[in-house]
Amino acid sequence: MTEKAYEVAHLDELDRFPVDEEGLLWRPVRRRLGITAFGVNAYTAEKGDERVVEEHEEKDGHDELYFVASGRATFVLGDEEVDAPAGTFVHAEPGTKRGAVATEPNTTVIAMGAKPGEPHEVSKWEEIFVAFGHYRMGDEDNARKHLTAFVAENDDQWQGHYNLACLEALTRNRHAAIEHLKRAIELDPQAKEYAAKDEDFDWMRDDPEFPA
Amino acid sequence: MSGSAHISDLTFTFPNAQSWAMVRTHFGVSSFGVNAYIAEEKGVEVIGEHDELGERSGHHEELYFVVSGHATFTVNGDEIDAPTGTFVFVRDPAAQRRAVAEEAGTTVLIVGGKPGEAFEPSPWERTTRGLVHFANEDYDSAAEAYEQLLDETPGDPGFLYNLACAESRLGRTESALRHLRQAAEADANYAKNAIGDPDLDAIRDEPEFSAITGQAGAAGSGS
Numbered sequence: 001m002t003e004k005a006y007e008v009a010h011l012d013e014l015d016r017f018p019v020d021e022e023g024l025l026w027r028p029v030r031r032r033l034g035i036t037a038f039g040v041n042a043y044t045a046e047k048g049d050e051r052v053v054e055e056h057e058e059k060d061g062h063d064e065l066y067f068v069a070s071g072r073a074t075f076v077l078g079d080e081e082v083d084a085p086a087g088t089f090v091h092a093e094p095g096t097k098r099g100a101v102a103t104e105p106n107t108t109v110i111a112m113g114a115k116p117g118e119p120h121e122v123s124k125w126e127e128i129f130v131a132f133g134h135y136r137m138g139d140e141d142n143a144r145k146h147l148t149a150f151v152a153e154n155d156d157q158w159q160g161h162y163n164l165a166c167l168e169a170l171t172r173n174r175h176a177a178i179e180h181l182k183r184a185i186e187l188d189p190q191a192k193e194y195a196a197k198d199e200d201f202d203w204m205r206d207d208p209e210f211p212a
Numbered sequence: 213m214s215g216s217a218h219i220s221d222l223t224f225t226f227p228n229a230q231s232w233a234m235v236r237t238h239f240g241v242s243s244f245g246v247n248a249y250i251a252e253e254k255g256v257e258v259i260g261e262h263d264e265l266g267e268r269s270g271h272h273e274e275l276y277f278v279v280s281g282h283a284t285f286t287v288n289g290d291e292i293d294a295p296t297g298t299f300v301f302v303r304d305p306a307a308q309r310r311a312v313a314e315e316a317g318t319t320v321l322i323v324g325g326k327p328g329e330a331f332e333p334s335p336w337e338r339t340t341r342g343l344v345h346f347a348n349e350d351y352d353s354a355a356e357a358y359e360q361l362l363d364e365t366p367g368d369p370g371f372l373y374n375l376a377c378a379e380s381r382l383g384r385t386e387s388a389l390r391h392l393r394q395a396a397e398a399d400a401n402y403a404k405n406a407i408g409d410p411d412l413d414a415i416r417d418e419p420e421f422s423a424i425t426g427q428a429g430a431a432g433s434g435s
Contacts, residue, residue, distance in 0.1 A: 116243040
């Protein structure tokens with residue numbers, strides 16, 4: 001089948017996956033439209049006092065540009081605080097601390113990013129966000145189905161197994177949680193360090209088979 | 213550099229009621245292309261008709277986002293109604309695309325990159341170093357910018373053409389005609405462009421102009 005030359009979608013038609021318990025919504029743009037040359041997503045804060053960009057530093061080297069499409073937000077950029085009404089661009093080089101909190105209802109920020117000097121690779125975290133978005137919306141079956149398919153396609157990567165272990169722990173499936181966590185640690189020992197601090201596993205830490 | 217700016221602080225406006233915001237160069241974004249275009253009047257092209265295959269194009273897949281206002285996109289002949297909040301993603305570099313503003317102040321953000329390759333800025337982008345001076349009607353600075361660009365890329369037909377336009381505005385008839393001829397010889401499309409370009413009105417009645425464009429006495433009429 002020939003790929004269509006173009007795709008169209010309105011911001012209102014994009015999925016709204018909860019990213020945290022406070023109300024930050026991830027609106028996948030790249031994934032919806034099939035973009036491959038750069039990353040692009042929208043984030044919406046509906047109430048107007050919640051986080052709209054998670055505070056982070058992009059340690060994987062992505063150059064990121066944020067655009068406030070609607071509403072208003074206060075960004076942290078390095079040591080500075082930036083008032084950002086609709087129409088504001090905020091550029092953060094890799095390693096610069098950045099984050100934003102909405103100051104008006106229905107604030108939407110579009111985030112664009114890619115790694116300088118390298119062909120763009122689609123971030124694996126997108127599919128993990130989708131799965132946990134389903135979970136936060138109360139759709140456990142769809143979350144498990146999505147993560148299981150992701151793990152089947154990426155069996156040699158620890159992140160899929162680790163996140164499936166988290167989901168199984170959150171839904172009290174002891175055996176499956178332990179099996180996937182063991183596999184994640186086998187693939188990369190740093191999974192053990194993450195699991196030691198991850199509250200998703202708190203209820204099973206005393207289990208003699210718990211591997212972290 | 214890390215930093216912030218409002219889109220209204222980045223724009224410069226041309227006499228044809230188009231404004232550009234050169235976002236990528238302002239911030240030094242090096243991993244994808246990003247700019248914004250504003251049509252100050254209804255009916256004005258906010259995205260000029262183009263594909264991404266030409267020598268001066270980046271062969272990019274392009275994402276357009278209607279930031280404000282309302283536009284009608286045309287992609288490969290298909291009309292797309294695009295109110296504020298619409299994304300139009302053109303993955304095929306060969307697709308012809310353009311957009312016309314249905315409201316004054318319609319603003320479109322464009323993000324682009326070439327799949328499977330590290331980002332390289334589109335060659336056309338460098339021309340804005342001179343175009344910004346056209347927007348300010350500072351033709352001395354425009355001519356100087358294009359002379360510098362030609363030192364960097366000798367014989368580039370786009371830079372030669374824009375230098376000819378600046379020189380025409382400055383009354384430097386002889387050098388304007390010389391550079392226009394060089395541009396047209398390198399790329400015949402510039403001879404066609406010259407026919408309706410008001411920047412060249414001052415040299416339009418010269419016999420050499422007619423010889424270059426192949427149209428004796430052609431009147432200026434375009435944008």
